[in-house]
Amino acid sequence: MKIVAVEAIPYRILYRKPLRFASGEIHAATHVLVRVHTDDGVVGIADAPPRPFTYGETQQGVVAVIETVFAPAVIGLTLHDREVVHGRLSRTVGNPVAKAALDMAIWDALGRTLDTSVTELLGGWTDRMRVSHMLGFDTPAAMVDEANRMRADHGIETFKVKVGRRPVSLDTAVVRALREGLGDDVELYVDGNRGWTASESARAMAEMADLNLSLAEELCPADDVLGRRWLVSQLAVPFVADESAVTPAEVTREILGGSATAVSIKTARSGFTGGRRTHHLCEGLGVEVVMGNQIDGQLGSACTVAFGAAFDTTSRRAGELSNFLDMSDDLLTEPLTITGGELQVPPGPGLGVQIDDDKLAHYRTDTVTSRDGGSEGRG
Numbered sequence: 001m002k003i004v005a006v007e008a009i010p011y012r013i014l015y016r017k018p019l020r021f022a023s024g025e026i027h028a029a030t031h032v033l034v035r036v037h038t039d040d041g042v043v044g045i046a047d048a049p050p051r052p053f054t055y056g057e058t059q060q061g062v063v064a065v066i067e068t069v070f071a072p073a074v075i076g077l078t079l080h081d082r083e084v085v086h087g088r089l090s091r092t093v094g095n096p097v098a099k100a101a102l103d104m105a106i107w108d109a110l111g112r113t114l115d116t117s118v119t120e121l122l123g124g125w126t127d128r129m130r131v132s133h134m135l136g137f138d139t140p141a142a143m144v145d146e147a148n149r150m151r152a153d154h155g156i157e158t159f160k161v162k163v164g165r166r167p168v169s170l171d172t173a174v175v176r177a178l179r180e181g182l183g184d185d186v187e188l189y190v191d192g193n194r195g196w197t198a199s200e201s202a203r204a205m206a207e208m209a210d211l212n213l214s215l216a217e218e219l220c221p222a223d224d225v226l227g228r229r230w231l232v233s234q235l236a237v238p239f240v241a242d243e244s245a246v247t248p249a250e251v252t253r254e255i256l257g258g259s260a261t262a263v264s265i266k267t268a269r270s271g272f273t274g275g276r277r278t279h280h281l282c283e284g285l286g287v288e289v290v291m292g293n294q295i296d297g298q299l300g301s302a303c304t305v306a307f308g309a310a311f312d313t314t315s316r317r318a319g320e321l322s323n324f325l326d327m328s329d330d331l332l333t334e335p336l337t338i339t340g341g342e343l344q345v346p347p348g349p350g351l352g353v354q355i356d357d358d359k360l361a362h363y364r365t366d367t368v369t370s371r372d373g374g375s376e377g378r379g
Contacts, residue, residue, distance in 0.1 A: 001096075001113055005037040006071035006102065008063040011363040014328045017293060020137035022164030022195025024053035029327055032062045033360065034101040036109050038079065045110025045355060046158040047299040048101035049268055054243050055096055062098045063366075070102055076083035076129065079110040086273050096246055096269040098295075103271030104303050104351075111350030119345050122272060122310035122334030128344040129308045132158040132318035134293060137165065140177035149181055150322070155341035158187040164195020164219070168204040179211045187318070189215035191242070196220050198227030205235060215262065215290065218242045222259060223269075238262035238288055248277045255287055259353045263277050263287055265314065268294035273373045274337075275307055283313050298330045302346055302353045308346050319343075331359050 012030050022130050032048040042294055048066075049177060050057040085106060090101045110117045119127065133150045135143050143161070150156045161178060163171035171190075181302040192201065198342050201219035220228055221242030232239045232345045241260035254260040263282050282289050291308035294300060301321050308314040308321075321343045323327060324330060333354045335356040336343060346352030 001079050001110070001230075002039045003036055003075050003079070003106070004039050006066060006075065007033075007035040007037070008066040008071075009033040009035070009360065010059050010063055010365045011145055012365050013297070013330065013363050015303075017136075017289050017326065017329050019326060021162040022193035024051070026295050027133050030057055031297065032066075032098075032101065033331065033355070034066065034103040034105045036102070038109055038113065042109050043114050044105040044107070044112060044124065044305060044350060045299065046101040046104035046108060046225075047268070047297060049294045049296055049300060050097055050098045051294065053145070053245075055094070055269065056252075057095060057097050062095070062101075065092070066102060070098065072359065074102065074106075074275050075294060079113060081251070082106060082273055084221075085210045099102065100267060100269050100271035101122040102141075102268060103273050107272045107278050108350040113158070115319050115347060115349045117345065117347075118272065118306045118351055119310045122307060123278050124310060125312050126309045126315050127320065128342045129315055130158065130318035131156050131321045131338050131341055131343050133322040134159050134160045134162065134191075135178075136162050140174045144177055144181035147178060147186075150319055150325075151182070151186070152324070153190035154325075154338040156322065156338065157185065157341050159189075160320060161188060161190050162193065163204065164192035166196075166200070168196065168200050168207070172204050172207040175208055175211055175213070178379050184212065186352055187214050189213055189237075190219070191217040191240075193244070194199055194221045198224055201231050202234065209236070213237055215240050217264065217290075218244060220248060222254065225257075225259065232259060240264050242266070242292055247274070248281050251281055255285060255301065261287070262290065264290045265293035265307070266292040266294050267307050268296055268300050272303075272307055279311055279314060288317070291319035291321070292319050293323050297327055298324045298332045298336045299353060299355075300324075301336060302332075302341070302351050305343050306351055307347055308379055309365070328376050329359065329363070331355050331363070
């Protein structure tokens, strides 16, 4: 079970339509496939989705730090040495997505070696999660149409609505149209990606007070310390810390400081080892948890559902597990499917998924020409 090699393979797959939100927009999955090889011939896999406008990482940066810093630090360790891996990766500042992918690939390799699923290794609470679908910026009619299509095709009944534009009425009108178009039984919550000020957020939430929202996420910046505490103190719904609470220490700061009352766990930036730390912390504090989405492809979504299904706390709410539906293609041999509003943990050891080598060869950008596509940039 000794780690003998680590690969970081950049690839690019177009989205069918751009995904737009307050902190940026995505035209293509410009990700990095991470593979961990052991001396037993086992290969563990995970996906790294860089988000430069949120965490400062780029595709090239993820490849470079894994190849030059992280791989040398973990080669020679065994799959059981996950705390040693965590400690060595923590010596380097930042790079959460690169660290997370390497961590999850090691967990996948361990599950494959032991013929056990990652979900069972982590906790084994259930084998599926309800799905929440993210709706990016568009016209009210287009967003209602997308939500109705997801409801009809996949049975999804929970929707996360991106907000944060100015004037705030652009987004409050969208949320009202969604409530009117979908009815009272559908769960709606909003995510501002730090796009509004605290006062704009308060005004928007007041305008939407009659729409029965279940959560509000990152409406204003966390570094607006007093303004955010003021906002959170007056809200009637949980305020979710997402990109402001990547580490357990940041979670503690946001919750105990009164700047949030719930937490989003994203395996794409915490891995399974860091995610488990955050989960246990939230469980101990009695804080609600949402399984978030890093605009993941199918491999990243498989990681999220593997972790979310492992614990009672993380499986109570619908997880953000459906953005791979917006991709024009993917790398897995067997596509994930959402049925009846649920995504099941893929059966099999580790993550239960396999990479299609032909597709990887087609889309990788280091050795072969990928399909022409759009760009990823600031929005």
